[in-house]
Amino acid sequence: MKSKLLSLGLFSLTAVSPLFIPSLTPSASAGCVGVSAGTQISISREAQQSTRVNRQFSPNCSGNSATSTATQVCVNNGRCEQRRTVNQSIQGGNRTGYDPVKNIEVDVNVPVHVKSPRAPR
Structure with a gap:
């Protein structure tokens, strides 16, 4: 009888434990x-x-993001000068917890230069 009650008690505890663990x-x-x-x-x-x-x-900062995208195209017989400046100020709710969480920075900027032959004079 006691083993049945013990089994039932353990079963009941494991059945409801997912509700309390979080x-x-x-x-x-x-x-x-x-x-x-x-x-x-x-x-x-x-x-x-x-x-x-x-x-x-x-x-x-917590739970926010900023994304900047751009495409610059220059076709010229001489010289191309391309400058891109990105300014981002990201604010979000205050995170709490024991472990500090780092912010994520992703920068993918691809310069492509196709050298053209000299222009005819």
Whole structure:
């Protein structure tokens, strides 16, 4: 009789434990995400291509993101100069928890230079 009650008690405890375990564990928190994706295409004899990303996250930033995309195309017989500047200020709710969570920064900027022959004079 006692073993049946013990089995029933353990079964009942394991059946309802998923309902209580989440309340005993700290919640997960995520930081913020900043993304810069750009392409610079130059068809010229010479090219100067640059991308500069300035990004700031608010303290304890959580649950927000910013994405910047751009395409620059220059076709010239001489020189192409392409400059791209990205300014992102990302703010979000305050995260809490024991482990500090880092913000994510993704920068994919592709310069493409196709060297063209000299233009006829």
